[in-house]
Amino acid sequence: MLRLKKTVALVGMMGAGKTAVGTGLARQLSVPFLDSDEEIVIAAGRSIAEIFERDGEPFFRMRETEVLGRLLSGPPCVLSTGGGAFLLEENRALIGKAGVAVWLRADLELLWQRVRHKTTRPLLRTPNPRETLRMLCEKRMPSYAKAEITVDSQAEMSIDGMAQRVVDALVLRPDVLERYSDE
Numbered sequence: 001m002l003r004l005k006k007t008v009a010l011v012g013m014m015g016a017g018k019t020a021v022g023t024g025l026a027r028q029l030s031v032p033f034l035d036s037d038e039e040i041v042i043a044a045g046r047s048i049a050e051i052f053e054r055d056g057e058p059f060f061r062m063r064e065t066e067v068l069g070r071l072l073s074g075p076p077c078v079l080s081t082g083g084g085a086f087l088l089e090e091n092r093a094l095i096g097k098a099g100v101a102v103w104l105r106a107d108l109e110l111l112w113q114r115v116r117h118k119t120t121r122p123l124l125r126t127p128n129p130r131e132t133l134r135m136l137c138e139k140r141m142p143s144y145a146k147a148e149i150t151v152d153s154q155a156e157m158s159i160d161g162m163a164q165r166v167v168d169a170l171v172l173r174p175d176v177l178e179r180y181s182d183e
Contacts, residue, residue: 001182002167002171002177003180004031004176006175007074007098008078008079008099008166009101010078010166011086011095012106013111013137014115014133015113015114016105017159018081021153021159021163021166022078028160032078033079034079035080036079037081040063048082064082064085064091065090069094072098083136087140092146102149103144104153104166151165
């Protein structure tokens with residue numbers, strides 16, 4: 001049996017699989033799954049695209065930090081963060097204090113295959129969304145690399161397979177995930 005001792009915050013680019021893998025991981029560990037973007041939408045009563053449009057990215061980032069602080073103060077869970085959340089030092093510190101950051105690293109081609117038909121990505125509403133995605137990846141990579149654990153995404157791997165890869169990485173960290181017997 002496995003017991004999660006700290007919140008696992010999944011970080012990485014849009015399309016890396018944070019929500020899908022996070023849901024599978026939470027199921028495997030029998031803990032709640034939370035999505036910081038979803039929580040922001042609930043709190044604001046508006047979509048992320050609407051928040052960006054009406055209030056701008058700086059306003060969104062402030063709300064994101066507030067929501068992350070609130071979610072990280074709860075019991076251990078699996079937390080999917082927005083693609084830009086881990087870029088801010090304040091958010092990295094919040095995650096580092098209350099949990100562990102796991103970067104779901106994915107290459108540009110895989111990310112593009114997953115996000116190219118989605119209309120819910122405000123940062124990709126540009127004349128050349130693939131190039132925008134490439135530039136975002138390049139810019140964000142150094143921040144994501146500060147995550148304590150990195151797990152590589154693979155297109156051909158199932159969601160449960162990816163979740164198991166995260167478990168395999170976490171089990172090496174007894175401060176985060178411990179094995180126990182229920183005898």
